[in-house]
Amino acid sequence: MTDHxxxxxxxxxxxxxxxxxxxxxxxxxxxxxxxxxxxxTFLPTAHIEGIxxxxxxxxxxxxYCALFGGAPAADEAARQRRIDSIDVSGTAAIAAxxxxxxxxxxxxYFVLLKVDGEWKIANKVFHGQRA
Numbered sequence: 001m002t003d004h005x006x007x008x009x010x011x012x013x014x015x016x017x018x019x020x021x022x023x024x025x026x027x028x029x030x031x032x033x034x035x036x037x038x039x040x041t042f043l044p045t046a047h048i049e050g051i052x053x054x055x056x057x058x059x060x061x062x063x064y065c066a067l068f069g070g071a072p073a074a075d076e077a078a079r080q081r082r083i084d085s086i087d088v089s090g091t092a093a094i095a096a097x098x099x100x101x102x103x104x105x106x107x108x109y110f111v112l113l114k115v116d117g118e119w120k121i122a123n124k125v126f127h128g129q130r131a
Contacts, residue, residue, distance in 0.1 A: 019095055022112060109126070
């Protein structure tokens with residue numbers, strides 16, 4: 001392996017780790033119910049969209065953060081969350097995560113951007129599947 005290839009791999013590894021940090025803030029926001037984690041990881045212009053109870057839903061970051069009450073859900077100990085994939089290309093990335101929240105399993109897809117050296121979630125779409 002050439003020094004150039006090692007440098008490229010190191011940069012790619014650092015970017016993947018940066019994306020993971022952003023996603024971990026997102027997951028921590030769900031685990032704690034603390035919207036400050038969402039504000040830290042999303043760009044202020046972000047939109048969160050999906051189909052909820054059969055209807056198209058689109059939230060601004062402020063609207064999304066208002067859904068978090070500042071405390072963990074009563075069934076938090078039973079909930080599961082995982083990062084499924086991360087794909088980085090320069091300053092853009094996509095990622096997927098699965099969140100099992102009681103009877104609903106959410107699949108979240110993220111578009112991220114590296115802004116001022118830090119990875120931020122630009123937008124999120126989701127699908128919820130009731131068991």
